[in-house]
Amino acid sequence: MSKYMISLFLLVTTWTVHAQSLRTQEAKPLADVISARVKKVSSGKTRVPLITWGGDVATIYAEQNGIFRRNGLDVTLSLENHFPSQVARCLEGDTPYLRGTMGMINAAAEVFEKKGVDLVVIYQLTWSNGGDALVVRPNIKTPKRLKGKTIALQLYGPHMDYLLNILDTAGVPPNKVDLKWFSELTLPTFDTKGEILDPVNAFLEDKHIDAAMCIIPDALSLTSGGRGGSGAAGSVKGAKIMLSTKTASRVIADVYAVRSDYLEQNRGKVEAFVKSLMEGEEGLRDLMANKASQRSRYQQTVSRAADLLLGAPQAVPDVEGLLADCEFVGYDGNVAFFTGKGTRRTLATLTREIQSGFLQVGLIHGKTKLADAEWNYAALAKNLKYANAVPKPKKKFDTQKVVKKIEKRISVEPNAWAEDGTLFQVEINFQPNQSQFSESQYAEDFSKALDISQTYGGSLIVVEGHSDPLGIARARQKGTPSVEIAQMEQQAKNLSLERSRAVRRSFLKFATARGIEVDGSQFIAVGLGVAAPKFNPPRTKQEWAANRRVVFRIKQVEAELSEFVPLD
Incomplete structure (x- = not known):
C-alpha cells in the first residue's frame, strides 16, 4: 500500500469489519x-x-x-x-x-x-x-509504558524506524514489546477475504493490540479527531495520539x-x-x-x-x-x-x-x-534562488504564555504534570548550593538532551529545577510557624528557578559551541522548589542527593495544543 492513503480512499472503505482474523507477517x-x-x-x-x-x-x-x-x-x-x-x-x-x-x-x-x-x-x-503518529490505548501514558505491550505496524513501511526510535529514546528494548507486523499501511481498498491486513483495523478490532503506528488521517479517526476516541464507528474508546511527527519532526x-x-x-x-x-x-x-x-x-x-x-x-x-x-x-x-x-x-x-x-x-x-x-x-548552488539563505530558527512558542500555563498546572497538580504529555526526560543532579553548571562537567547530559531536542524538534522542553524538601520537613517537625515555612518554600522555589535558568543558559551555550543553533523558545525554565521531590521524605544520603536535580522534561505538543500553540 501507499505511504499515504487519505480521505479519498477512506470514503470507499468501510471501517466496519465482522469476524475478521489478524493476518500478520514474519519480520x-x-x-x-x-x-x-x-x-x-x-x-x-x-x-x-x-x-x-x-x-x-x-x-x-x-x-x-x-x-x-x-x-x-x-x-x-x-x-x-x-x-x-x-x-x-x-x-x-x-x-x-x-x-x-x-x-x-x-x-x-x-x-x-x-x-x-x-x-x-x-x-x-x-x-x-505531522503526517505519521503513534496511537495508544488510554492506559499507556508515556513511551516507557510501552514495555510489555503489543504494537501493530506495517512491515517494510515508513514507521519501522520511527517506532524503534521512540522505544530506544524511552529506554525500552525492542525485545520487551510484542511487534505485530502487517502487509498494509492503512485500510485496504480491496477485498481482504475476511482478514485484517493493516495495523489500523487490528487496533480497532483486537483489544489485545495496545498501540498502532499509522498515518495521521487514520490516527485522527481512531482518536475522534485527536480529542480521545469516543468508541463510535472508526474510533477506539479512550484512544489517543501519544505523539506524531509534529513533535518527532526529525525522525x-x-x-x-x-x-x-x-x-x-x-x-x-x-x-x-x-x-x-x-x-x-x-x-x-x-x-x-x-x-x-x-x-x-x-x-x-x-x-x-x-x-x-x-x-x-x-x-x-x-x-x-x-x-x-x-x-x-x-x-x-x-x-x-x-x-x-x-x-x-x-x-x-x-x-x-x-x-x-x-x-x-x-x-x-x-x-x-x-x-x-x-x-x-x-x-x-549555482542558479538556485534560495541556496545558502538559511534563516534563523523561528520561535516555536510564546515563552511568557507557556511559562504562565506551566506554573498554573504545577501549582494545581505537580504530580500529574510530571507524567501527562511527558515523552522522555534527562536528569542532572547537582551539589548543595551549586549555582554553576559547566559544559565540561555536564557534557554527557547536555549531549543527550541536545540529541533528543533535535530529533523531537517540535516538542516543548521544560527545564525544571527541583530542591530537596528535607530541611523544610525538619522545620515542620520542630513546629516552625507556617509563615516561616511558606517563606522557606518560596526561597526553595526561587533557588530552583535560578538553577534551571543557569542550566538552560549553559545548555544553549553548549549547543552553539557545537555549531547547532537551537530555538531558545523550545526550552522553558521553571522552578518547582520542593513541590515534586523524587523521594518525600528522603531516607538515605542517596535519596537526598537525588532530590537536588534539574530535569529536561520533553513534552509532546499533541496533548497540549490548546495551551502551547506554536507561533506561526
Whole structure:
C-alpha cells in the first residue's frame, strides 16, 4: 500500500469489519524476501519512482515544468508504493533510483550489497512533520509504558524506524514489546477475504493490540479527531495520539538513492537529477507562496499530482493535506543532512540509529554501507534562488504564555504534570548550593538532551529545577510557624528557578559551541522548589542527593495544543 492513503480512499472503505482474523507477517530481512537478479539499467528514458507523499509533488513539478528536460534528462514518473516491488525493479534495471524513507532505504541496502551493488543516498526531499503518529490505548501514558505491550505496524513501511526510535529514546528494548507486523499501511481498498491486513483495523478490532503506528488521517479517526476516541464507528474508546511527527519532526526523512554502478558510470546525469530536484523544490515553494495570484498554474500542479499519486485528478484537497504534513528541506537542508552543518540529524546518524534498531528486531542480518554521493554543493548552488539563505530558527512558542500555563498546572497538580504529555526526560543532579553548571562537567547530559531536542524538534522542553524538601520537613517537625515555612518554600522555589535558568543558559551555550543553533523558545525554565521531590521524605544520603536535580522534561505538543500553540 501507499505511504499515504487519505480521505479519498477512506470514503470507499468501510471501517466496519465482522469476524475478521489478524493476518500478520514474519519480520524477515528484505534480503531473504527479494530474489531479483541484478541487471544493467535500461537505456532510454529514465524511470523515476514516486510514492504517495507530499515531497513527491516537487518532483512532479520539476517534470511538469520541463526542469528535468532543461538539465538534459529524459524522465518518466512512475508511482510505486509497494516497496519490495520497487526494490526488485531497481535491481532488475528498470530504474537506477530507489525512493523511500531512510528506514526503507536502510532495509533495502543489504539486498543490494548481497547482490554486489551498493546503494548511495543522493538527495533528501523532506522530513515528515505531522503526517505519521503513534496511537495508544488510554492506559499507556508515556513511551516507557510501552514495555510489555503489543504494537501493530506495517512491515517494510515508513514507521519501522520511527517506532524503534521512540522505544530506544524511552529506554525500552525492542525485545520487551510484542511487534505485530502487517502487509498494509492503512485500510485496504480491496477485498481482504475476511482478514485484517493493516495495523489500523487490528487496533480497532483486537483489544489485545495496545498501540498502532499509522498515518495521521487514520490516527485522527481512531482518536475522534485527536480529542480521545469516543468508541463510535472508526474510533477506539479512550484512544489517543501519544505523539506524531509534529513533535518527532526529525525522525522520518524521505530520500532518493541510486545504484552505485549507475552513479559511477553516469555521475553527470545523477548530479543533473539532483539539481533538477532542487530546482523543482524551489519552483514549488514559490508557487505555494503565490498560489492566490497563480491559481490556474497551482491548480494544474496539484491536479497533476493528484492524478499521479492518488489516481484521481480531482483529489486536490488530499494532495494539499499531503503537502501540509511534510517539511521540504531544499538545498540548505541537503547540505545539513549530508555534511552535518548545523544539525545532528544527518545521513550518518540516521543510518547508525536505524541499522542498530533493525538488527535488534531481525530486519537486517548485519550493518551495511550506505554512502552519500559527496556532491560539490557549491557547484549545485549555482542558479538556485534560495541556496545558502538559511534563516534563523523561528520561535516555536510564546515563552511568557507557556511559562504562565506551566506554573498554573504545577501549582494545581505537580504530580500529574510530571507524567501527562511527558515523552522522555534527562536528569542532572547537582551539589548543595551549586549555582554553576559547566559544559565540561555536564557534557554527557547536555549531549543527550541536545540529541533528543533535535530529533523531537517540535516538542516543548521544560527545564525544571527541583530542591530537596528535607530541611523544610525538619522545620515542620520542630513546629516552625507556617509563615516561616511558606517563606522557606518560596526561597526553595526561587533557588530552583535560578538553577534551571543557569542550566538552560549553559545548555544553549553548549549547543552553539557545537555549531547547532537551537530555538531558545523550545526550552522553558521553571522552578518547582520542593513541590515534586523524587523521594518525600528522603531516607538515605542517596535519596537526598537525588532530590537536588534539574530535569529536561520533553513534552509532546499533541496533548497540549490548546495551551502551547506554536507561533506561526
